[in-house]
Amino acid sequence: MWTFLVRLGYVAITAATIIVGVTLGIIDGRRRRRFAYGRWVCVVVVGLTGPWPLFAYALGYGLGRLLPARHPPTHRPHPSVGAAQQGWIEAVHLHRRLVAGEPPPTVMAPGFIGPGPVHLDAPFTYSRFYGTTVTYGQSSTVAFGPPAVVVGAAVGDLIGNSIARARAASLAQW
Secondary structure (H helix, E strand, C coil): CHHHHHHHHHHHHHHHHHHHHHHHHHHHHHCCCCHHHHCHHHHHHHHHHCHHHHHHHHHHHHHHHHCCCCCCCCCCCCHHHHHHHHHHHHHHHHHHHHHCCCCCCEECCCCCCCCCCEECCCCCCCCCCCCCCCCCCCCCCCCCCCHHHHHHHHHHHHHHHHHHHHHHHHHHHC
């Protein structure tokens, strides 16, 4: 009975990894990414621990390359980019109005200090935010035990380091 359950579990895990491998391969192939999307360390770890998911990914990648290309959605700009653009447009309009000799525009401000109109009166300054230098620490793990534990620790360490690297890259560009 126990051997049947173990075999059933093995077949279920194998089927799940094959389905995930084919699905990810088709997605990457349709997006015309390079094979394994530059994740060669992960490919080696997966290939050593279970060759069927790697074979399934390669098969799905080949099928995805045969399908019509699917391009990822365009990059959405940071929310501050739209606000900065709108602020610049308003500053240009105000400059044109002041150069033409017109008074500054009035703003509706109910409940303000006085009953008269409120004028936009603020100093003109220019500022820009540049990307900063970001540092991040890489972790390294030494694991002892069965091969599954060692491989799991190595993969977890790789995932953690890639997340830290991506976070640092996103912080550095704004």
